[in-house]
Amino acid sequence: MTATGFPAPSGIAVDSRFDGGNGDLVAIGTAGGRTVVDLAIRTDAGCSFRQWFDVRLSGIAGRPVTVRLLNAGSCTYPKGFDGYRPVVSTDRSRWTRVPGRYDGGVLSLDLDLDADQVELAYFAPYDLSAHADLVARAGSRPGVRRIRLGSTVDGRPLDALAMGTFDGSRPVCWIIGRQHPGETMASWWMEGALDRLTDAADPVAAGLRAAADLVVVPNMNPDGSFRGHLRANAAGANLNREWAAPTLARSPEVAVVRAAMLQTGVAFCLDVHGDEALPHNFIAGFEGIPDLRPGQLDLLARYRGRLDEVSPDFQTRIGYPAARPQTGDLSMCTNWVANTFGALAMTLEQPFKDCVEAPDADEGWSPAGCRRLARACLDVLAAMAPTLKTGYAR
Structure with a gap:
């Protein structure tokens, strides 16, 4: 037999059955001299959410290819595709933006x-x-305890990292992220936060760890993350609507975190998310909670204002409208924590699109931006921590 070289791919292949993948092949055809790959975004299990996609195309070298997401207009947040540019990578290290065309x-x-x-x-x-x-990297550093809070619906561990004594002498600060698994910017933010918090040579981190006890839950929804969901866990629950009455059957992820918070008390809670439509970083607060305490809103204003001063990526002009008094939804983390503990609780939102305040033509809002914003958030928390007081459920 005569060797003739490695066989060339016979055509384009589409894969999405991997960790975090989503996007089913509908058809491959041609139009205008280009290969056209039609895809459909899968719906989260047990509910109607869909928007996250992550697919791999093979056999495309030298071929002009047009990819079409056919059901973008029927996704959960169709306005999120207005002015949106998808990200692509050939090495899974650097992700760059490509122009997107959305016709409604x-x-x-x-x-x-x-x-x-x-x-x-x-x-x-x-x-x-x-x-x-x-989790392994951060958990192996001095003064950090790696904790398994419990199990998810699919039986995965729910990881937390704890720093401090938890003897009641210092404020207890909680940072959680990725309740909505498709909001991967929350994980990139967590990477920036944990790398700084566990850096023994960082004076801001050292000051914060001396002033407060900290608990970080980097990924509240590992099942949804693995399944390629947008918002739901494996039971179809939107975790950020489960805080009023979570159950071990439907939302164990919230149930175990909430139980731990009730044990430690809470002075501060930051819940890290992403927003599909708004091209800004902003903070949503707890203005509508029924049991608003004196000084709570002053703390919220201080944190927002200081972050606006120190971070060119952040702004306070645009965000969600504040809830009217007594109308706060206590099924949401920020509202439940603020109402239960009288704490400073906030939801940090980051864009899927480019960030208007710090645009990047190549990468848009990016992992680097998320990590940078995390460092700024810790700057503000470190400055405020000595004035925070742990509250306990009434």
Whole structure:
């Protein structure tokens, strides 16, 4: 037999059955001299949410390819695709933006690459392997305890990292992220936060750890993350609507975190998210809670205002409208924590699109931006921590 070289791919292949993948092949055809790959975004299990996508295309080298997400217009937040640019990577290290065309129903983009394989996603993915590496790295550093809070619906561990004495002498600060698994910017933010918090040479981190006890839950929804969901866990629950009455059957992730908070008390809670439509970083507060305490809103204003001063990525002009008094939804983390403990609780929202305040033509809002914003958030928390007081459930 005569060797003739490695066989070339016979055509384009589409894969999404991997950790965090989402996007089913509908058809492959041709139009205008381009190969057209039609995809459909899968719905989260047990509910109607859908918007996250993450697919790998193989056999594309030298082929002009147009990818079309046929059901973009029927996704949960269709306005999120207005002015949106998807991210692509050929090495899963650097993620760059490509122009997107959204006609109100279909999101399209063109790929003209020399690489044989490319991954295309809604935002830079952060899979469970990366999460495990982050938890192991942070948890191995001095003064950090790695804790298994409980199990998810699918039986995965819910990881937390604790720093401090928890003897009641210092404020207890909680930081949680990725209740909504498709909001992978929360994991990139957590990476920046944990790398700084556990850096023994960082004076801000040292000051914060001397002034407060800290608990970090980097990924509240590992099941949804693995399944490629947008908002739900494996039982179809939107975790950020489960805080009033979580159950071990439907939302064990919230149930175990809430139980731990009731044990430690809470002075501060930051819940890290992403917003599909708004091209800004902003903070949503707890203005509508029924048991608003004196000084609570002053703390919220101080944190927002100081973050606006120290971070060019953050702003306070645009965000969600504040809830009217007595109308706060206590099924949401920020409202439940603020109402239960009288604490400073906030929801940090980051964009899927580019950030208007700090635009980047190549990467848009990116993992680097998320990590940078995390460092700024810790600057503000470190300055405020000595004035915070732990509250306990009434």
